[in-house]
Amino acid sequence: MHVTVLGSGTAVPVADRFPAGYLVQSPRATVLVDCGPGTLRRLAQAGVGIEQLDAVFLTHFHTDHCADLAALLFALHGPQYADRRPLAIHAAPGLQRLVRLLTEAWPWLTPRGYRLDLVELEPGGMGLEDLAVRWLPIRHTAQSLGYRFEHEGRTAVFSGDADECDELVEVARDADLFVCDAAFPDGQKVEGHLTPGLAGAHAQRAGARRLLLTHFYPQCEGHDLLGEAARTYGGAVELAADLMRLTP
Numbered sequence: 451m452h453v454t455v456l457g458s459g460t461a462v463p464v465a466d467r468f469p470a471g472y473l474v475q476s477p478r479a480t481v482l483v484d485c486g487p488g489t490l491r492r493l494a495q496a497g498v499g500i501e502q503l504d505a506v507f508l509t510h511f512h513t514d515h516c517a518d519l520a521a522l523l524f525a526l527h528g529p530q531y532a533d534r535r536p537l538a539i540h541a542a543p544g545l546q547r548l549v550r551l552l553t554e555a556w557p558w559l560t561p562r563g564y565r566l567d568l569v570e571l572e573p574g575g576m577g578l579e580d581l582a583v584r585w586l587p588i589r590h591t592a593q594s595l596g597y598r599f600e601h602e603g604r605t606a607v608f609s610g611d612a613d614e615c616d617e618l619v620e621v622a623r624d625a626d627l628f629v630c631d632a633a634f635p636d637g638q639k640v641e642g643h644l645t646p647g648l649a650g651a652h653a654q655r656a657g658a659r660r661l662l663l664t665h666f667y668p669q670c671e672g673h674d675l676l677g678e679a680a681r682t683y684g685g686a687v688e689l690a691a692d693l694m695r696l697t698p
């Protein structure tokens with residue numbers, strides 16, 4: 451299984467970090483976790499075409515995590531994708547309403563020839579090709595989910611945007627790779643997000659083996675984010691960068 455960072459940034463436009471998006475690849479599944487604006491371009495830069503996507507999992511409905519859903523559905527409207535395999539989009543309840551409203555505004559998002567499954571998730575899990583996927587509600591919005599992907603005993607976990615909660619520890623339990631919100635530096639915490647020190651504390655409680663900090667607001671510039679995380683976490687910490695590729 452491989453994880454590629456498609457966007458390590460946020461809603462605030464900066465030159466080198468696109469908003470949130472991650473690619474999870476196993477031998478039989480190609481999955482997006484979030485698709486903030488620009489994700490499809492980064493996906494192309496990672497060498498993956500949209501015809502290869504099996505599924506999208508959205509952590510929540512903030513636009514920096516899902517705006518490229520419209521761009522994806524519009525691109526797939528092209529006749530060359532008419533007989534593609536089904537595409538499944540997963541998110542908390544509210545997904546079907548979101549896509550219905552988007553499609554009212556932009557009728558060209560309607561699938562043409564392929565099957566689009568809009569799956570609203572209650573806490574639980576599922577199998578997707580050779581991946582086992584689990585999710586839990588995470589403290590951020592009322593419709594926020596953290597995801598856990600497992601392939602041949604290796605696990606990659608995505609917090610989405612997250613504030614302090616036990617569910618985040620649970621979803622990241624013993625993860626080989628924990629991709630975690632560290633939106634603002636220690637001492638500048640904002641409601642609904644974590645700092646490196648808090649991300650580290652959750653990773654430590656979870657027993658995660660490797661922590662990848664991500665979702666950096668510009669306030670993070672010039673701060674020792676790795677040092678802040680290392681004060682609460684004893685494992686390996688890295689800073690996400692766009693197009694970084696990791697093997698959990």
Ligand SMILES: [Zn+2]
Nearest residue numbers: 510512590611
């Ligand atoms: Zn958010």
Ligand SMILES: [Zn+2]
Nearest residue numbers: 460512514611
């Ligand atoms: Zn966000």
